[in-house]
Amino acid sequence: MRKAPVSxxxxxxxxxxxxxxxxxxxxxxxxxxxxxxxxxxRVAGELDxxxxxxYVYVANMAELxxxxxxxxxxxxxxxxxQWREGVIDLLGQYHEILDKYPxxxxxxxxxxxxxxxxxxxxxxxxxxLHEGGVPPAQAAWGVDLLLQMxxxxxxxxxxxxxxxxxxxxxxxxADPADYPNVGRVKEELFAGTGMERRRWALTALLEGxxxxxxx
Amino acid sequence: MRKAPVSxxxxxxxxxxxxxxxxxxxxxxxxxxxxxxxxxxRVAGELDxxxxxxYVYVANMAELxxxxxxxxxxxxxxxxxQWREGVIDLLGQYHEILDKYPxxxxxxxxxxxxxxxxxxxxxxxxxxLHEGGVPPAQAAWGVDLLLQMxxxxxxxxxxxxxxxxxxxxxxxxADPADYPNVGRVKEELFAGTGMERRRWALTALLEGxxxxxxx
DNA sequence: ACCTGAACACCGTTCAAGT
DNA sequence: ACCTGAACACCGTTCAAGT
Numbered sequence: 001m002r003k004a005p006v007s008x009x010x011x012x013x014x015x016x017x018x019x020x021x022x023x024x025x026x027x028x029x030x031x032x033x034x035x036x037x038x039x040x041x042r043v044a045g046e047l048d049x050x051x052x053x054x055y056v057y058v059a060n061m062a063e064l065x066x067x068x069x070x071x072x073x074x075x076x077x078x079x080x081x082q083w084r085e086g087v088i089d090l091l092g093q094y095h096e097i098l099d100k101y102p103x104x105x106x107x108x109x110x111x112x113x114x115x116x117x118x119x120x121x122x123x124x125x126x127x128x129l130h131e132g133g134v135p136p137a138q139a140a141w142g143v144d145l146l147l148q149m150x151x152x153x154x155x156x157x158x159x160x161x162x163x164x165x166x167x168x169x170x171x172x173x174a175d176p177a178d179y180p181n182v183g184r185v186k187e188e189l190f191a192g193t194g195m196e197r198r199r200w201a202l203t204a205l206l207e208g209x210x211x212x213x214x215x
Numbered sequence: 216m217r218k219a220p221v222s223x224x225x226x227x228x229x230x231x232x233x234x235x236x237x238x239x240x241x242x243x244x245x246x247x248x249x250x251x252x253x254x255x256x257r258v259a260g261e262l263d264x265x266x267x268x269x270y271v272y273v274a275n276m277a278e279l280x281x282x283x284x285x286x287x288x289x290x291x292x293x294x295x296x297q298w299r300e301g302v303i304d305l306l307g308q309y310h311e312i313l314d315k316y317p318x319x320x321x322x323x324x325x326x327x328x329x330x331x332x333x334x335x336x337x338x339x340x341x342x343x344l345h346e347g348g349v350p351p352a353q354a355a356w357g358v359d360l361l362l363q364m365x366x367x368x369x370x371x372x373x374x375x376x377x378x379x380x381x382x383x384x385x386x387x388x389a390d391p392a393d394y395p396n397v398g399r400v401k402e403e404l405f406a407g408t409g410m411e412r413r414r415w416a417l418t419a420l421l422e423g424x425x426x427x428x429x430x
Numbered sequence: 431a432c433c434t435g436a437a438c439a440c441c442g443t444t445c446a447a448g449t
Numbered sequence: 450a451c452c453t454g455a456a457c458a459c460c461g462t463t464c465a466a467g468t
Binding site for chain 4: 431432433435437442444446449
Binding site: 102106109110112113114115119120122123124126127130136137138139140141142144145148149151152153155156164166167168169170171174179180181182184185188189191192196197200201203204205206207208209211212214215 | 317321324325327328329330334335337338339341342345351352353354355356357359360363364366367368370371379381382383384385386389394395396397399400403404406407411412415416418419420421422423424426427429430
């Protein structure tokens with residue numbers, strides 16, 4: 001069934017474009033269909049205009065991705081408990097959010113996000129490290145690292161399962177005579193669930209940050 | 216001046232296509248002009264054929280990137296000294312190689328590389344950790360992490376300086392009343408050169424890996 | 431100032447058809 | 450089996466021209 005034609009005056013007036021409007025549409029497409037569908041052309045289409053019009057409100061695709069991250073970060077909730085658990089919990093939440101959108105995680109990795117919610121996240125993490133007595137220089141450099149690791153871990157997902165499988169095979173088939181060290185720990189290399197490994201990784205990094213003086 | 220037409224028999228016979236040939240051409244373009252220029256169309260063009268022909272020898276772009284990484288890794292040289300310094304040195308070399316091609320680093324992050332030189336790198340790192348008395352499970356999980364960090368750090372480069380600058384500004388302008396923890400360590404957040412921070416990061420992570428038992 | 435149509439300059443991958 | 454021309458199904462960004 002065809003839609004009945006709608007005359008210009010019956011159709012709701014096209015709302016004026018705005019940065020918030022652009023981001024809201026992009027966010028909806030992201031949530032419903034994934035990052036691949038968030039193209040300038042598609043966002044513009046849903047706003048009844050052409051892609052060129054968006055460049056009045058966003059500088060480029062990278063900036064739009066940054067804005068999307070900040071929107072997603074509003075799902076971060078308060079954490080509780082001791083500082084170590086707090087850091088792990090908060091970074092776990094951050095990872096969980098990004099893990100749904102591996103493509104966005106890849107963008108974020110090169111983005112240096114600057115939105116208010118991201119700065120808030122940095123501030124909260126710094127507060128927890130401070131509470132734990134981590135010296136300021138280590139805390140400052142460490143927060144970058146913790147966020148990088150959580151982001152990279154989300155970015156790693158959603159590559160082809162094919163190449164995942166390729167590495168597993170290559171390692172499993174590695175001749176122990178040629179690769180003695182791989183041979184010795186072959187089982188350990190594949191052990192553990194993603195979550196177990198991620199949790200251990202965060203714990204280890206946190207430990208190192210707290211224990212390693214700068215210069 | 217136009218090139219004189221070359222008859223079919225004067226022109227050197229077009230060498231048959233091969234996987235190695237495809238990779239060799241891609242590697243040359245990568246070294247001379249960067250990853251953006253390594254397109255299927257361009258590689259095919261230099262081999263006097265169309266892009267479709269390459270798919271006989273490489274499954275897709277991701278696999279080609281994996282092959283390029285493995286070629287680049289032949290520049291890794293032997294390391295010496297104690298195990299800690301060895302790990303830092305080797306990962307420093309790895310980072311230096313990837314740092315020239317941030318786009319490739321981004322690919323590698325989602326790639327799970329499986330080439331022989333990458334497996335060799337894993338084996339060498341495992342050997343060093345073993346030498347240092349790091350328990351096998353920690354070593355196995357830790358190598359993944361160390362490589363992930365080195366790769367992510369190379370991938371971060373070569374985003375717009377614009378967004379780099381954006382984050383620095385956002386942090387510098389953050390109101391200390393709103394973001395007290397950022398306020399407290401503002402200088403530390405920007406301190407240090409890239410190399411100093413990278414070296415510290417690797418040291419801290421290595422420390423954590425060695426000190427944090429699995430499960 | 432804001433908005434846009436149209437163009438610019440490309441992509442990776444597939445597939446039917448050839449040899 | 451290997452190879453390919455042509456097409457499919459798109460991209461982000463710029464810019465001259467309009468309002």
